[in-house]
Amino acid sequence: MKGCSLAPMAGADGEFAGMLMARAYHLDRGDTARNKVLIPDSAHGTNPATASMCGFEVITLPSDADGNTDLEALRFSVGDDLAGLMITLPSTLGALRFKHP
Numbered sequence: 421m422k423g424c425s426l427a428p429m430a431g432a433d434g435e436f437a438g439m440l441m442a443r444a445y446h447l448d449r450g451d452t453a454r455n456k457v458l459i460p461d462s463a464h465g466t467n468p469a470t471a472s473m474c475g476f477e478v479i480t481l482p483s484d485a486d487g488n489t490d491l492e493a494l495r496f497s498v499g500d501d502l503a504g505l506m507i508t509l510p511s512t513l514g515a516l517r518f519k520h521p
């Protein structure tokens with residue numbers, strides 16, 4: 421073979437790689453305070469699993485009445501301890517509704 425790719429192709433592998441990258445990014449900057457990852461309650465079970473495997477505390481975001489991530493809960497959860505947000509689009513429920521003001 422002339423070359424190969426080691427890109428993680430499975431869903432869970434991709435999430436795990438993403439969480440490892442997020443952890444490495446923060447630690448490389450000397451930021452050890454960012455230890456929380458926000459994950460919607462509609463997420464695939466591998467989302468909280470891979471975040472936990474990387475040493476993060478998982479904060480579950482509730483869904484609103486339309487099945488979308490509750491943006492008020494998201495705003496409330498953002499802070500100096502936030503390491504990442506793991507979002508699937510469209511959501512694992514298949515819901516993707518945009519509200520126009």
Ligand SMILES: Cc1ncc(COP(=O)(O)O)c(C=O)c1O
Nearest residue numbers: 429430431432433464466508512
């Ligand atoms: C967001 C998400 N993560 C993980 C998985 C699991 O994927 P895999 O079996 O390829 O690891 C799925 C599967 O649909 C998914 O939607």
